[in-house]
Amino acid sequence: MWGKVAVRFKEIIDAWRDYPLQSGYIWQGSYRVERLLGMGSYGQAYVCTNLSTGGIVLLKRNKPSKGSTGIELLRRESDLMRSLEHPQIPSWLDYSVRRRDEALIMPYIEGYNLEHMIYEQQLAYTAVEALSILQSLLRPLAYLHEQGYVHRDVRIPNVMQQPEKLFLIDLGLACRIGEQLPPKLQAALGEADGTNTEGSAFAIKRRMRTPLPSSDWFGLGHLFLFLMYAGYKHPEGQQEQSWEEELHLQPVVRDFVSKLLNDESAWETTEQCRQELDELLAALKAAEKPEM
Structure with missing residues (x-):
């Protein structure tokens, strides 16, 4: 019984930690969240406005409940994207760290x-x-x-x-x-x-x-x-x-x-x-x- 309670409690805590950023939230003083685009096993994607340029970007954030694994996957993706330059692959724009949360920034592809x-x-x-x-x-x-x-x-x-x-x-x-x-x-x-x-x-x-x-x-x-x-x-x-x-x-x-x-x-x-x-x-x- 107590094992089931502990599992359920962990699920509640993880859900709270992974609760999406709300529209209007300012990430690190640079990006304003417009809407949640999607959520995967290890990350969350948001459509944001770059407050410096006014441009629309995609912010990909690690899922907090996944701990270091989610961050490691996001850093791997960032390092790879930073080394690429092709007109049919989204380009690397920025990588931002906010306490235990990290985010990869790239252009938002319309369509x-x-x-x-x-x-x-x-x-x-x-x-x-x-x-x-x-x-x-x-x-x-x-x-x-x-x-x-x-x-x-x-x-x-x-x-x-x-x-x-x-x-x-x-x-x-x-x-x-x-x-x-x-x-x-x-x-x-x-x-x-x-x-x-x-x-x-x-x-x-x-x-x-x-x-x-x-x-x-x-x-x-x-x-x-x-x-x-x-x-x-x-x-x-x-x-x-x-x-x-x-x-x-x-x-x-x-x-x-x-x-x-x-x-x-x-x-x-x-x-x-x-x-x-x-x-x-x-x-x-x-x-x-x-x-x-």
Whole structure:
């Protein structure tokens, strides 16, 4: 009984510590909170106004109840972002410490992510449109890999769409290529050996968290399938089949996506992957043009 009471008491304390900052709160005299954008396992994200410039920024704060682990993850993300400079990756602006709370500041990217486009706006995509999204994402990914890092979380919530370009966001899980995270971080992120090792969801997660460029290729392949299934209606009464059977894709498209999802590395570099996709899309678009 007392054990249950202690657990419940801890839950109440943690909830109080993690209570979101309210609209109008001034962080360290520099940033005014406008609204809570979202909350994850180890952090909270806020839309803020930079009081010095008037610009809108995103403030990512460690979740206080997660203690040093949340801070360590946030510092890792800050150090990585500070070393990068690419037009499709949010830039590092500032890092601020407030007693036991710390915050990473970056530009706020206006727009909607692909998850919103699929589930809220109910958009459907053609194979060429979906491949064009992959083509755009391969630019920041090729750059990231060239700098020696892997994203490890290429998913529809982490792709922001604007009229002119796409952004690859949330580098919270990124690491150096080949890096083995400390045991504490592996356990915190559910990546330790023996952690919930059953089920297809874990198999997908494990593939995406491998510290190699191929994990980001796999993420792209999985993202492509999400886009294609957005407009798919399963025939009533028909047994569920593999994506190769359910999606009516041209053989060249199916082969390319299979390479992304394959356990074996189909390319030596992400630039080679990008070049192959460029050639594939050029051929597909040429075939779509009506004859004069």
